[in-house]
Amino acid sequence: MALDSVLKNADPVVASALDRALSGKDITVDEAVALFDCTGLEMNLLVTVADELRRRTVGDTVTYVVNRNINFTNVCIKQCGFCAFSRDFREEEGYFLPNEEIVRRAKEAASLGATEVCIQAGLPPKMDGHLYIDICRAVKKDLPDMHIHAFSPEEVLYGAVRSGTQTYDYLKMLKEAGVGSLPGTAAEILDQPLRDVISPGRIKVDEWVSIIKQAHSLGIATTSTIMYGHIETSRHKAEHIALLREIQKETHGFTEFVPLSFVHTEAPMYSHHTVPGIRAGADGNEVVKMHAVARIMLNNHIPNIQVSWVKEGARMSQLLLAAGANDFGGTLINESISTAAGAQHGQLMRPKEIRQLIRSSGRIPAQRSTTYKLLKTFRDESDETESALDSADSAQFGSYHQLVKLDKFRYKDAKNKPSP
Known part of the structure; x- marks a missing residue:
């Protein structure tokens, strides 16, 4: 049966939105809300259309990157309700990797075929404002060809504040030091009232948007993300993606969109019941619809929709390849943030x-x-x-749970602290 004839039997709002998408036009926020809320036949049609748009735009190739995550400290001045990774500087499980250890991990990754290191961390108190720049220079000194994908807009803002510079000038320094692209994390949901509930004190929406646009204007590409499955509504999700779409129309600097479902297990706002109405993460249908709606909303502007196997696992990630996704993310080697929150899908693929x-x-x-x-x-x-990574013993990389127990990298050890 032809897709057109099936659409005739569907909810008219959903059918109109899907027809608009198939004709190459952008759908509206209201239409996206209807797609997020659909079930049954309409959800099946949503997935089918998303998969068709994916096929038209990027074909049948599914990409991945060989990379390593280096989360160099879990000590953070922020207390975000969704984050189980961060520790107060006084806690025993606070750690801090010195530059030589970061470089060692990057060199080990390079020897295993990695082309990227992804460097992100907590925001340690009294941080030397040039720490991020020094990290990049140290990595580039030994590995000039390694792509450094590092520092979210939140970290850029913190580095700028700590160094007494404007974010634009700080981004210029990061680029000169070797940053190749930024992770578009710290976005969560780009709605200020909602952010004030789940992460008060976190980077503001207008600050996040400004730093992303500044990075793009300097030729620094970024990813884009969303974190969903907590207290957001379908409209929150639709408006978030629409905002990313508008930024991309202006700057053309996003390389991909990565939906990140909320891992609730160890998240303080869930385990301590501090946020009314908090949900235990997105269910399977929500995850599928998120990727499908993202493809439909962004297809004309951001061609790459990535699955997060750390969040969703291998089987769900496979299914998402039939719901609009075309990228499988990275090998990661070490993954600390989702693991700390209770994700059960490992640190290396x-x-x-x-x-x-x-x-x-x-x-x-x-x-x-x-x-x-x-x-x-x-x-x-x-x-x-x-490859060398295919046959490597995963035990050699350690794990997050081992790392927080090591005396060698204790944050409380004065030699590991950033300069005051």
Whole structure:
């Protein structure tokens, strides 16, 4: 049965929105709300249309990046309700990796084929404002070809404040020091009243938008994200994505959109019941609809929709490849933030595992750079070769739960503290 004939039997608002998307037009916020709220036949049609738009725009190739996360400290001055990663500087589990350890981890990643290190952390008190710049210079000194994907808008703002500079000038210094792109995290939901509930004191919406636009104006690409499944409504989600769409129309600086579902298990605002109406994360239908609606809303502007296997697991991530997604994210090697919150899907996914999941979904795996340059396409199994990361012993990388117990990197040890 042709899709057009099925649409005739669907809810007219949903059918109109999907028809508009298939004709290459942007849907409105109100139409996106209707898509987020749909069920049954309409949800099936939503997923089908999202998958068709994905096929038209990026084809059947599904990309991934070989990278390593380096979360160099969990000590943070902010107390966000959704974050189970951060520790107060007085807590025993606070840690801080010195630059030589960050470089060691980056070099180890490079030896295993990584093309990117993703560097993010908490906001330690009395931080030396040039710490982020010094980290980048140290990595680039030993690894000039490594792409540094680092520092959210929240961290950029903090670095600028601590160094007594404007964010634009701080971004220029980061770029000169070697930053290649920024993670568009710290976005959560770009609605100020909601942010004031789940993360009071966190970077403001207008500050986040301003820093993202400044980065783009300097030629620093960024990702874009959303965190959902807590107290937000369908309208919050639709307006968030619409705002990202408007930024992209102006700057063309987003490389991808990454939906991040709320991991509730250890999150303070859930475990301590501090936020009324807090939900235990997004359910399966919400996760599918988020990726599908994101494809439909962003298809004309941000072609890459990424799945987070850390949040969703391998099986759900496979399903999302049929709901508008076309990127499988990174190998990560170390993943601390979701793990601290209670995610159960591990800290490392090997390249061969990612390729197998993609291939068994009927798609073509390809390794990419951070900025989506295709590095190698694996059209059939004869193209497969085992990499150093495929055969590495995962125990050598340690884990977040081991890291917070190590005396070697205790934040309370004065030699590990940033300068006052």
